[in-house]
Amino acid sequence: MQYDLSNIDINGLVPDTEPDRQKYFMAKLKEYVSMREKELNRKLTMCVVTFGCQMNARDSEKLAGILLQAGFVETDKEDSDFVIYNTCTVRDNANQRVYGRLGYLKGLKKKNPNMIIALCGCMMQEPHVVEKIKTTYRFVDIIFGTHNIYKLAEILYTRLQSDRMIIDILKDTDNIVEDLPSERKFSFKQGVNIMFGCNNFCSYCIVPYVRGRERSRAVQDIINEIKALVADGVVEVMLLGQNVNSYGRGLSEEITFAQLLTEIEKIEGLERIRFMTPHPKDLSDELIDVMSKSKKICRHIHLPLQSGSSRILKLMNRHYTKEHYLELVKKIKERIPDVSVTTDIIVGFPGETEEDFLDTIDVCKQVEYDSAYTFIYSKRTGTPAAVMENQVSPEVVKDRFDRLLAVISEISAKNSGRDVGRVMDVMVEEVNDHSPNLMTGRLSNNILVHFEGCREMIGKVVKVSLEESKGFYYLGKIVD
Ligand code: SAH
Ligand code: SF4
Numbered sequence: 001m002q003y004d005l006s007n008i009d010i011n012g013l014v015p016d017t018e019p020d021r022q023k024y025f026m027a028k029l030k031e032y033v034s035m036r037e038k039e040l041n042r043k044l045t046m047c048v049v050t051f052g053c054q055m056n057a058r059d060s061e062k063l064a065g066i067l068l069q070a071g072f073v074e075t076d077k078e079d080s081d082f083v084i085y086n087t088c089t090v091r092d093n094a095n096q097r098v099y100g101r102l103g104y105l106k107g108l109k110k111k112n113p114n115m116i117i118a119l120c121g122c123m124m125q126e127p128h129v130v131e132k133i134k135t136t137y138r139f140v141d142i143i144f145g146t147h148n149i150y151k152l153a154e155i156l157y158t159r160l161q162s163d164r165m166i167i168d169i170l171k172d173t174d175n176i177v178e179d180l181p182s183e184r185k186f187s188f189k190q191g192v193n194i195m196f197g198c199n200n201f202c203s204y205c206i207v208p209y210v211r212g213r214e215r216s217r218a219v220q221d222i223i224n225e226i227k228a229l230v231a232d233g234v235v236e237v238m239l240l241g242q243n244v245n246s247y248g249r250g251l252s253e254e255i256t257f258a259q260l261l262t263e264i265e266k267i268e269g270l271e272r273i274r275f276m277t278p279h280p281k282d283l284s285d286e287l288i289d290v291m292s293k294s295k296k297i298c299r300h301i302h303l304p305l306q307s308g309s310s311r312i313l314k315l316m317n318r319h320y321t322k323e324h325y326l327e328l329v330k331k332i333k334e335r336i337p338d339v340s341v342t343t344d345i346i347v348g349f350p351g352e353t354e355e356d357f358l359d360t361i362d363v364c365k366q367v368e369y370d371s372a373y374t375f376i377y378s379k380r381t382g383t384p385a386a387v388m389e390n391q392v393s394p395e396v397v398k399d400r401f402d403r404l405l406a407v408i409s410e411i412s413a414k415n416s417g418r419d420v421g422r423v424m425d426v427m428v429e430e431v432n433d434h435s436p437n438l439m440t441g442r443l444s445n446n447i448l449v450h451f452e453g454c455r456e457m458i459g460k461v462v463k464v465s466l467e468e469s470k471g472f473y474y475l476g477k478i479v480d
């Protein structure tokens with residue numbers, strides 16, 4: 001989505017309502033970019049680097065949308081005129097990667113002193129991070145947070161008018177700015193925010209502190225966005241929220257996540273609906289029911305377990321037990337045939353004993369996940385778990401982590417290939433990276449399939465006979 005900025009009076013008063021105010025600054029920025037282009041006799045380039053989850057990836061599309069609107073040309077190289085890092089702080093290694101890459105940026109800025117460097121995203125919501133950047137990384141030009149990414153044009157324009165580091169961080173917000181320009185990475189699929197923030201406060205997790213209180217977007221705004229996407233060629237949407245089950249809380253209209261899905265299902269031309277992430281504590285029977293009857297909602301549930309021990313789950317503030325989780329998965333598998341269940345697991349939460357860990361292994365064996373993301377517990381300053389006693393030693397954590405990985409790979413190896421011989425619907429996504437005569441697509445349950453085909457098939461659902469399993473993917477043949 002792009003605006004027509006041609007009739008904005010950039011010498012007039014600055015509007016004080018959004019998104020008009022940002023349109024004004026995009027127009028101002030555009031004028032600046034074209035002036036610089038004439039001076040330099042080349043285009044101005046920009047590069048958006050994303051760390052972290054799909055929420056951040058979606059935010060980056062909005063950042064890129066604003067910059068494209070202002071006339072910048074996008075590159076994937078960091079020796080650009082404007083570089084922005086959209087950061088993540090969910091685990092410490094995410095932070096370390098950002099600090100590491102900043103050292104590299106410093107070198108690039110020495111060669112091009114006019115380069116503007118901006119940092120935004122979850123890390124910037126932590127005061128100690130901002131302090132560190134202010135003192136140790138003086139060459140950074142702009143710092144802003146997660147609540148005002150819509151203001152990029154205004155913030156960048158302000159920086160261009162002054163020589164000082166600009167820091168613009170809101171602690172929290174109840175504001176949702178709609179109708180911003182946005183870049184589209186894929187012609188046929190698109191992530192759509194249905195809610196922002198998180199109110200769950202799992203005791204290990206920094207997200208509620210850096211993403212603020214939970215707020216749902218109005219149903220009509222979501223539907224309108226998806227309809228516009230479908231009109232623009234999109235056939236698959238991924239609905240995004242930290243806990244999609246609690247969608248609707250706080251809205252003036254009464255609506256549940258399952259009802260929202262039912263409304264989205266009615267959109268003609270839309271073929272596939274995915275969502276991320278449901279929380280096991282309030283995944284409703286209504287949702288399972290809607291999924292089981294749906295023709296469009298994909299047969300995939302990513303259901304983060306975190307730990308299989310009820311004792312640890314309580315300390316994690318997850319509000320479910322091992323038994324409740326197993327019961328839930330059983331119900332899902334019974335009601336939704338062919339469903340693929342995947343998960344997230346944390347190893348080494350404070351106080352985790354061998355017995356607790358064996359409960360996690362036990363759940364993995366019972367559920368038989370198609371895949372699992374496993375994480376070593378990372379202490380996040382300001383969360384309740386960071387000050388808990390009995391932090392587990394790195395050696396013990398490493399040993400458990402390796403054992404868990406072995407169990408998970410054994411299970412996925414056993415599971416893989418269960419659909420060999422079947423003909424299934426595949427959404428064609430792209431030309432295969434390694435061989436240009438192969439196409440890569442996805443089953444409804446999110447598993448990849450490679451098969452012979454052509455570029456024209458991208459964005460279409462085709463019937464493919466699954467001939468051979470290669471572990472994480474299938475080799476197939478199109479059937480007419
Ligand atoms: N809202 C989602 C995902 C949030 S972050 C949910 O509730 O599932 C993605 C994953 O990162 C989490 O599921 C968790 O497994 C992991 N994670 C979050 N905080 C962590 C920490 N402090 N240490 C290690 N892993 C963590
Ligand atoms: Fe973090 Fe828990 Fe919220 Fe997920 S639900 S973002 S793990 S606090």
Ligand code: F3S
Nearest residue numbers: 052053088089090122
């Ligand atoms: Fe996502 Fe990382 Fe922020 S996981 S919400 S980008 S802390």
